[in-house]
Amino acid sequence: MSASKSSSVRLFNMACFIVMMVGLPFWVWYCLISVLHYDGSLVIPDAAFWSHIATPTLEALGFYLGWLLLQASLYHWLPGKPEQGQPLPDGSRLEYRLNGLRSFIISIGLWAALHFSGLLPGDYIYRNIEALVSTANIVVFAMCFYIYFLGRRQATAEERQFNFLEAFFVGAARNPRNGRFDWKFFCESRPGLTFWVIIGLSCAVHQYETHGVVTNAMWLICGLISLYIVDYYVNEDAILTTWDIIHEPFGWMLCWGSLIYVPFFYPLSAIWLANHPYELPGWGAAGILLLGVSGYVIFRQANIQKHRFRQGAGKKIWGKEPTFIQTAKGTKLLTSGWWGIASHANYLGDLMMALAMGLTVGFNTVFGYGYFLAFVVLLLHRDWRDNKHCVEKYGEDWKTYRKQVRWHIIPGIY
């Protein structure tokens, strides 16, 4: 690529970063306001619409900081299994403490104890979600500055080539750490994911207390979210072989995504259901359950097959010894199980689960499908980026893999 072309690509990227950092918080507000104040209709926002953006409050600040502190303390202090990450470019490995399931159980237990003791209503988060999202955005932006400065100190020579905007948005370093406190692992796997479950539960409590019922749609959405997150913690070690942990620097993109986008945008169907006690027909509920559980099985099997294979656990896949391509880079590319069917069948399973979550609102609001639709875009982009990464890293070996495994996500279609 010529110097002028590469600098114009860089400029274009930076313009995109700014648009995303300004636009995405407004996108989340837009969706929340539409669901909370306009029955989940698609509206063209005017001044009255935007006046619903809540101002941050001290109470929300106390609550959100308390939440982050609780999660950080649990992450740091709770005992857990130590596990080595994948080798870094310099050959070293970082150690991670896997105590996510314990931390999750304590957090949910605390939420239930506060609710049943009457100290804090179970639907507190739902009722204060607007002030919380405004406040959380400010806290997360501030955190990103801290992570930026920390990352700059820990960056490799290659990472120091990033200018301020690139380093702030994409990440100044791959694994910014204070001692053994790993900011990327913590933010990705703790406060946002557990909050997603608690927001779902908070919506269920609100539906019950306002409408006197918890509908089958609400049971389904809370069940599917919980399945996804509990599974995540049960298989926490598998996160260590995912793209984000291995390859991504940690900056605004991942931090804001994990702490705002996941907990405030992903549960839009539960948020809509909180005030719309929609009951699915029995066949509809059964179909959604089937779709969600099938997606879960594909997602889990695909991820665990690659993880065990890469960890060298020597496990059979679907009753047979795993087949693979030995690359010139030294790593092996699995060609059996789901990895012999599509290069990202794990994304297919994830998308099926997201669609099942969307379907819980029937066809009553497009915002119920927000997570699914945004996820399609995110995973298609990831697939494209990951393919590019593998082409560059593996060259001819990736071509050989591609000859054997033609499909990217949906066998026979894409």
Ligand code: NDP
């Ligand atoms: P993958 O877990 O699919 O990891 C991709 C990496 O695996 C590649 O970069 C490559 O790394 C390695 N790899 C590629 N092909 C093979 C092969 N045939 N055999 C062995 N290793 C291979 O990607 P993600 O981290 O993107 O996704 C992990 C899970 O997380 C998915 O299920 C995804 O859906 C989910 N996810 C969920 C999100 C959410 O918001 N809910 C967001 C993002 C992801 P290497 O260089 O080491 O070879």
